[in-house]
Amino acid sequence: MAEVRETHQFPRIPLFRLFLDDVMLLLFLGVAIYAVSYLIWGIMEIGSVPPFPEELKQQLVQQVAGGS
Amino acid sequence: MSLRPPAEGWYETPIARDERGWVAVAMSVCLCLFFWMIGWHLYGQQNPSSISYRISPSEYMQLHLQWVERYRIGEENGVPVVAPPPGSDVLLLAQMWRWSPVVVLQKGQEYTFHLASVDLLHGFSLQPVNMNFMVYPGYDYVLRFRPREAGEFHILCNEFCGIGHHLMTGKVYVVENAAELERLRQRFRGSQP
Amino acid sequence: MYRAPIFRMCDITGLQVDRTAERLIRLNAVFAALALLVAVIGALLLVLTRWQSVHLLPAQWYYRILTLHGLNTLIFWIVFFEVAGLYFGSTIVLSAPFCAPRVGWLALLLMVAGFLLADVMVLAGYADVLMTSYVPLQAHWLYYLGIILFAVGALIAVFLFFGNLMVARRAGTYGGTLPLFTYGLAAAAIIAVITLVSGAIIYVPTFLWSLGVIPRVDPALYKLVWWGLGHPAQQINVSAMVSVWYLAAYLTTGGVSVNERVSRIAFVLYILFICLASAHHLLVDPAVSSVWKVWNTSYAMYLAVLASMIHAFAVPAAIEAAQRARGYTRGLFQWLAKAPWGNPTFSATVLSIIGFGFIGGITGVIYGMEQTNIIVHNTLAIPGHFKGTVVLGTSLAFMGITYYLIPLVFRRRIVGLGLARWQPWIFAVGVALLAIAMVGLGVLGVPRRHWDVTFSGAPFRHSFPAIAGVLWVIFGLGGLLAVGGVLLWLGIVVLSVFFGPRMEGPHDMQLPLAQPVPLQHNPDGKKFVAPGTLVATLVFLATFLVFFWLNWKWLAATWGVR
Numbered sequence: 126m127a128e129v130r131e132t133h134q135f136p137r138i139p140l141f142r143l144f145l146d147d148v149m150l151l152l153f154l155g156v157a158i159y160a161v162s163y164l165i166w167g168i169m170e171i172g173s174v175p176p177f178p179e180e181l182k183q184q185l186v187q188q189v190a191g192g193s
Numbered sequence: 194m195s196l197r198p199p200a201e202g203w204y205e206t207p208i209a210r211d212e213r214g215w216v217a218v219a220m221s222v223c224l225c226l227f228f229w230m231i232g233w234h235l236y237g238q239q240n241p242s243s244i245s246y247r248i249s250p251s252e253y254m255q256l257h258l259q260w261v262e263r264y265r266i267g268e269e270n271g272v273p274v275v276a277p278p279p280g281s282d283v284l285l286l287a288q289m290w291r292w293s294p295v296v297v298l299q300k301g302q303e304y305t306f307h308l309a310s311v312d313l314l315h316g317f318s319l320q321p322v323n324m325n326f327m328v329y330p331g332y333d334y335v336l337r338f339r340p341r342e343a344g345e346f347h348i349l350c351n352e353f354c355g356i357g358h359h360l361m362t363g364k365v366y367v368v369e370n371a372a373e374l375e376r377l378r379q380r381f382r383g384s385q386p
Numbered sequence: 387m388y389r390a391p392i393f394r395m396c397d398i399t400g401l402q403v404d405r406t407a408e409r410l411i412r413l414n415a416v417f418a419a420l421a422l423l424v425a426v427i428g429a430l431l432l433v434l435t436r437w438q439s440v441h442l443l444p445a446q447w448y449y450r451i452l453t454l455h456g457l458n459t460l461i462f463w464i465v466f467f468e469v470a471g472l473y474f475g476s477t478i479v480l481s482a483p484f485c486a487p488r489v490g491w492l493a494l495l496l497m498v499a500g501f502l503l504a505d506v507m508v509l510a511g512y513a514d515v516l517m518t519s520y521v522p523l524q525a526h527w528l529y530y531l532g533i534i535l536f537a538v539g540a541l542i543a544v545f546l547f548f549g550n551l552m553v554a555r556r557a558g559t560y561g562g563t564l565p566l567f568t569y570g571l572a573a574a575a576i577i578a579v580i581t582l583v584s585g586a587i588i589y590v591p592t593f594l595w596s597l598g599v600i601p602r603v604d605p606a607l608y609k610l611v612w613w614g615l616g617h618p619a620q621q622i623n624v625s626a627m628v629s630v631w632y633l634a635a636y637l638t639t640g641g642v643s644v645n646e647r648v649s650r651i652a653f654v655l656y657i658l659f660i661c662l663a664s665a666h667h668l669l670v671d672p673a674v675s676s677v678w679k680v681w682n683t684s685y686a687m688y689l690a691v692l693a694s695m696i697h698a699f700a701v702p703a704a705i706e707a708a709q710r711a712r713g714y715t716r717g718l719f720q721w722l723a724k725a726p727w728g729n730p731t732f733s734a735t736v737l738s739i740i741g742f743g744f745i746g747g748i749t750g751v752i753y754g755m756e757q758t759n760i761i762v763h764n765t766l767a768i769p770g771h772f773k774g775t776v777v778l779g780t781s782l783a784f785m786g787i788t789y790y791l792i793p794l795v796f797r798r799r800i801v802g803l804g805l806a807r808w809q810p811w812i813f814a815v816g817v818a819l820l821a822i823a824m825v826g827l828g829v830l831g832v833p834r835r836h837w838d839v840t841f842s843g844a845p846f847r848h849s850f851p852a853i854a855g856v857l858w859v860i861f862g863l864g865g866l867l868a869v870g871g872v873l874l875w876l877g878i879v880v881l882s883v884f885f886g887p888r889m890e891g892p893h894d895m896q897l898p899l900a901q902p903v904p905l906q907h908n909p910d911g912k913k914f915v916a917p918g919t920l921v922a923t924l925v926f927l928a929t930f931l932v933f934f935w936l937n938w939k940w941l942a943a944t945w946g947v948r
Binding site: 196204207208209214216218219222223224227233238239241243271272308318320321322323326327330331332333334336337339341349351352356360361363364 | 449514606636637677691762765831927930
C-alpha cells in the first residue's frame, strides 16, 4: 500500500523532460557528437589523404621528355 | 520566466498555433538547404573537389619547375608565362610572395589545376570572377576549372602570409580560341630577348 | 578550510546574493571592459588603415593591431563577460552560494595572466600571426603560453559554473528545472567545454613546437582543430546572447517564453549540433571531402539553424505576448510601438535581435553552404558577416544588459542615462553600416586581412569596380560611428561603476523592473500568441530567400569547377 501511495505523491515525470533537465547528460552528448562527427571523422580524412600518384608524376615528366 | 524556474505545468503547455506554424516552416527551409547542397553536386557547375594529395614542398617545387619549362612561352613582369594544352594539368605554385606562373587558358576547356604552397598557407583568389580556395604546404588541392569567358584575370592572395602578403598577385589569360592563343604566343615571343 | 558564504539579500529583486560571487562577477566584468577598450582602440586604427584614403598604419603594425583586435574582441572581452554571466546565472539567479571561491580566484588569476601575457607579446612584435596563427606561421612560445593560461582559467571557470549548479540543486534553491536564462547559460557552458578542450588539443602541441620540442605541426590538422576552438567560441556567444535576450525581455517588459519547452529544445539543439559548424572554415580546403563538409557545415541538416529560428520567434513573442496582456492589442504592431523604447536595455536587445538575424544570420547560413562559400571565402564579406553576429548581436546584447547590472550587481546609479538611451542606436547604426559595406566589398572580391588593396609594388595590380570607393566611405563612417558607440558605453560604465552614486534601495532604480504578466489562457494552443512576431519572422524569411537566390545566381555565373 505504501508503494502505491508513493507513486501517487510523485507523478511520473516524462523521460524527455528528465533529458531536458539533465545538464550533465547534455554535456556528454554535446561533446560526443562534436568529437565523432567533426573532430575524429575530420582527422581520419586528413590522415587518409593519398600521396601524389606516381603515374601522374610519370605522366608530367613524360610530357616534359616528349617536348624536349 | 527567464529569471525564475518556469511555472508549474510548463512542460505540458501546448504550443501555440503561430509558433507551431513557424517551427514547421523553419524546419522545411532547413531541410531544403541541406538537400540543395547535395543537389548542386549532382546538377550544379561549381563544387569544391574532394581530391587532394600529399606532396612535400620540395618535390612539388621540382615538378612545378619542370612543368613550367615544358610549356613556357615567355615572361611578364619577371614571372614566366605558360600555355598548357587544353585538358592538361596546371601546376600552380604559391610562395611568399608570388604566384607562379602566369597561365594562358582557352575558354570553355577544362584544366586540372594543382594548388600547393611551398611555405605557408595562402589563399587563391581569382578576380574579378571571385572564386576562392585555400592553398596548403604539403598538400596538393586538385580542382578542375572550366573558364567561362575570355579576358585577363588576376590571382590575389587572401590568406595572411607575412609582411609582403599584399604584394602576392598573379595573372591568368583566357583566350577565345586557338588562333588567339597563337597571337598571344607571337606577342610573348616578340618580347623575349 | 570551509568558510560559510556570506549572503546579502537584494532589496530590489529579493534574491540571495553571495558576496564572493558578486566580487568575482564584478572583477570579470571589469576585465571584460578593459579588453574591449584595447579592442576598440585597435578597431579605430584598423578602420583608418583599411580605408585606403587614410591608410594610417604601416603594413607590420596593421597586422600586429589586427592580431590584437581579433584576440581582444573575439576571445578576451567576450569570455571575461561570459564568465561574469555564468557566475551570475549560477549563483545570484539561483540564490545559491559560490561552490569554491578560492578556485574562482585562481581561475581569474590565470585568465588575467594569460590576457596580459598574450597582449604584451603581440604589442612587442613577437606574435604577428593574426588570431588564427595558422602553422607554419610561428609566434614566440610565451604568446602560446598566454593563450593556454587564459584557456585553462576559462575552463576552470566553466567547471565552477557546473559546480555551482550542483550545489544549488542539492541545496534545493530551485526545483529540478533551471530558470531559462541559466539553462541557456548551461548550453553556453557546454559549448565552452568543447571549445576549450579543442583549444588545448591544438595549442599544447603548437606551444611545444614553438619551443622546438616537436618538429612540426601538420597545417591541415592545425586548421581543423583550431577551428574547433575558433568557431565554437563564437557559438558560446550565440547561446549566451540568446539567454541575455530572454533575460532582457523579462526585465524590460515582463515577457516570458511563450513555451518554455520549445525554447529549451532549441537550446538543446545548440548543444548537440552547433559546434559542427566549425567546418565553415574548411569548405574550400584540401584534405577533407565534400561528404564531411556538407554534413558538418549544415550542423547535421541545419538543426542548429532551426534552433536560432525558434529563438528568433520566441524572444520577440515573449515581448509581444506580455505587451498584449497589458492591453496593447490593436493591430499587428501596437505592442511594439508602445514598448519601453526609452529603456536602453530594451532598444539594445531589439537592435541586437534584428542585427543578428538580418545581417549576421542570413549571411552566415548562406556563406556557410559548401558551394556559395567559394565566392566569399576570405573576402571582406566574412568579417562583415561576423560584425553582424558577434558585434551587433552579442556585444550589443551584452552592452544592453549592463544597464541592469550596474544597479543590481555593482550597486551604483547609472551616470548619464540620457546618453545611454542613445548609445545602442549609435553603435547599432555604425556597426550595421560597417557590416553592410564589408559584405558589399566582399562580394566585389576585396580580401580580408589585407593591408593594401591597391597592390602597389606588386607584379600585377588588380583594381576593384568603382562602386568599391563608395563602399569604403560607408565602411569608414560606419566604423567611426561604431567606435564612438563603444567609447560612449565604456565612458558610461566606468563613470557609473567607479564614481556613480551608490544604490540605497529600490527607489534608486532608474530603469524599472517590469512586472511579469500572466499569459493569456490558450488551452489547446489554438489561438495566436504573437501574430506581429509571426509577420516579422516571415519578412525575415523572405529577405533570406532573396539573398539566397542572389548568391546562388552569382555562384552560377562563375567558372565551372569540380
